[in-house]
Amino acid sequence: MHIVCLDLEGVLIPEIWIAVSKAAGLDGLARTTREEADYDKLMKGRLDILAANNLRLADLQAIVKGMEPLEGALDFVRTLRGRVQFVLLSDTFDQFARGILEKLNWPTLFCNTLEVAPDGVITGYKIRQQDGKRCAVRAFKSINARVFAAGDSFNDLSMLREADAACLFRAPQAIVEQCPDLAATDSFDGLLEKIDVFLQESP
Amino acid sequence: MHIVCLDLEGVLIPEIWIAVSKAAGLDGLARTTREEADYDKLMKGRLDILAANNLRLADLQAIVKGMEPLEGALDFVRTLRGRVQFVLLSDTFDQFARGILEKLNWPTLFCNTLEVAPDGVITGYKIRQQDGKRCAVRAFKSINARVFAAGDSFNDLSMLREADAACLFRAPQAIVEQCPDLAATDSFDGLLEKIDVFLQESP
Numbered sequence: 138m139h140i141v142c143l144d145l146e147g148v149l150i151p152e153i154w155i156a157v158s159k160a161a162g163l164d165g166l167a168r169t170t171r172e173e174a175d176y177d178k179l180m181k182g183r184l185d186i187l188a189a190n191n192l193r194l195a196d197l198q199a200i201v202k203g204m205e206p207l208e209g210a211l212d213f214v215r216t217l218r219g220r221v222q223f224v225l226l227s228d229t230f231d232q233f234a235r236g237i238l239e240k241l242n243w244p245t246l247f248c249n250t251l252e253v254a255p256d257g258v259i260t261g262y263k264i265r266q267q268d269g270k271r272c273a274v275r276a277f278k279s280i281n282a283r284v285f286a287a288g289d290s291f292n293d294l295s296m297l298r299e300a301d302a303a304c305l306f307r308a309p310q311a312i313v314e315q316c317p318d319l320a321a322t323d324s325f326d327g328l329l330e331k332i333d334v335f336l337q338e339s340p
Numbered sequence: 341m342h343i344v345c346l347d348l349e350g351v352l353i354p355e356i357w358i359a360v361s362k363a364a365g366l367d368g369l370a371r372t373t374r375e376e377a378d379y380d381k382l383m384k385g386r387l388d389i390l391a392a393n394n395l396r397l398a399d400l401q402a403i404v405k406g407m408e409p410l411e412g413a414l415d416f417v418r419t420l421r422g423r424v425q426f427v428l429l430s431d432t433f434d435q436f437a438r439g440i441l442e443k444l445n446w447p448t449l450f451c452n453t454l455e456v457a458p459d460g461v462i463t464g465y466k467i468r469q470q471d472g473k474r475c476a477v478r479a480f481k482s483i484n485a486r487v488f489a490a491g492d493s494f495n496d497l498s499m500l501r502e503a504d505a506a507c508l509f510r511a512p513q514a515i516v517e518q519c520p521d522l523a524a525t526d527s528f529d530g531l532l533e534k535i536d537v538f539l540q541e542s543p
Contacts, residue, residue: 138434138450138468218446219438231341235422243421245448247483250341265341266484276479280450281469 139336140277141223142270142296144288145246148306149210150237153201153229154183160200163190170290176228180262193257194232202236213325214241221336224277226270228292230262247273270296285335287328294319302335304328342539343480344426345473345499347491348449351509352413353440356404356432357386363403366393373493379431383465396460397435405439416528417444424488424539427480429473431495433465450476473499488538490531497522505538507531 146152146169158166165186173179187197217223225246227234232251238244249269252261266272270288274296277284286293286300289308297303297319305313305321306328313321322328349355349372361369368389376382390400420426428449430437435454441447452472455464469475473491477499480487489496489503492511500506500522508516508524509531516524525531 138453140450219442222448222450224448239422242445245425245427247341247343247425247485269483272483276483279482280472280475280479282450 138280138282139221140282140284141217141221141332142226142274142277142284142286142300143223144270144290144293144296144306145225145227145229145234145248147289148207148287149214149225149241149244150204150206153204153233153237156204157197157200160203161190161192161196170228170292174291176264176292184259184261187259194251194253194259195257197233197259198236201233204237204240206237206240209325211241213329214244216329217332221332224273226273226286226288226296228264228269268295271299274299283335285332287331302331302338304331341483341485342424342542343485343487344420344424344535345429345477345480345487345489345503346426347473347493347496347499347509348428348430348432348437348451350492351410351490352417352428352444352447353407353409356407356436356440359407360400360403363406364393364395364399373431373495377494379467379495387462387464390462397454397456397462398460400436400462401439404436407440407443409440409443412528414444416532417447419532420535424535427476429476429489429491429499431467431472471498474502477502486538486542488535490534504542505534507534 152169154169155167158164163186166183168179170176225244227246227248229248230251231248234246234248238246249265250263251259252263254260274284274286284300286296286303287306288297289306303319305319307323308321355372357372358370361367366389369386371382428447430449430451432451433454434451437449437451441449452468453466454462455466457463477487477489487503489499489506490509491500492509506522508522510526511524
């Protein structure tokens with residue numbers, strides 16, 4: 138059995154926090170795991186900004202619902218599903234992502250959870266586990282799946298290196314240069330090609 | 341994070357081998373894991389019958405492509421996807437199931453693989469691992485997911501008992517009676533209710 142593990146933001150949809158930053162006019166929310174490798178530091182900063190501006194879960198959900206998948210992403214998902222099982226591994230939050238998953242025809246997503254007070258204020262967040270993407274790949278390998286992984290950020294590197302085959306997808310030049318051990322592509326066609334090679338090489 | 345694990349045949353689609361049996365007019369293919377708990381014995385018998393009747397993979401795929409999901413299954417899948425992540429755990433074969441997965445809008449499926457000769461003759465089969473459904477539930481628990489499972493057959497029992505919560509779905513009376521420890525329901529509404537309770541009880 139083969140499983141393809143994909144990062145979500147920057148691969149199939151735009152970065153959610155950048156979209157929120159633009160829609161809410163709050164520049165401080167625009168930092169992502171591309172710029173800040175310390176995820177906890179990143180998230181605490183985001184929650185502080187939300188609280189200071191009285192933004193609640195429903196406000197963020199409305200913004201995410203208005204987002205669209207990246208150009209070509211829906212076709213890519215359709216093609217991929219005809220060839221191999223795939224799962225999205227993301228550091229985003231379930232309550233966020235739901236609004237845009239529908240537009241991708243409900244791919245399976247393993248991610249994290251926001252802690253929300255009854256009045257809708259986001260009070261914190263629950264990480265499923267540390268290094269969760271890598272652990273998910275390891276869990277798939279433990280059930281004898283062969284795993285291919287693709288992602289664009291710092292937080293994808295351990296997942297990519299744990300997988301049987303992998304490639305960076307639209308990663309910033311700095312990450313591509315820091316990771317000469319990883320293949321890289323910027324197009325969905327290029328990604329499909331690499332996945333096809335993986336499917337043929339390890340039946 | 342929550343994951344719902346569902347058996348495929350008898351839950352969302354009819355039993356594939358029964359459909360093949362009817363379409364090919366071969367009664368011997370109609371036995372399933374409901375009647376025969378020894379899966380290897382069951383599969384070897386099926387492959388012998390296929391070989392004796394010169395049925396190849398393409399013949400079986402054409403039959404499966406003509407199948408339809410069970411009544412209400414597509415609505416159930418749609419509703420479920422809006423509430424929780426779910427994965428199909430099945431002892432069927434990837435090359436079979438693909439034809440009907442599309443009609444369910446491509447849910448994620450972990451299953452087994454047929455071994456097929458270049459001329460399309462099915463020469464054998466590859467089980468991903470022994471007790472694969474249970475191992476998949478265990479793998480999901482290892483990444484800190486809370487797991488709900490539902491299925492109808494002997495080969496689902498270890499998966500159901502490994503899960504944090506579970507229920508039999510449209511199981512034969514004999515299995516329901518042999519398993520007083522497991523809840524049981526025969527309707528998609530009943531199953532959704534049990535899943536909702538699970539989501540509320542273990543946030």
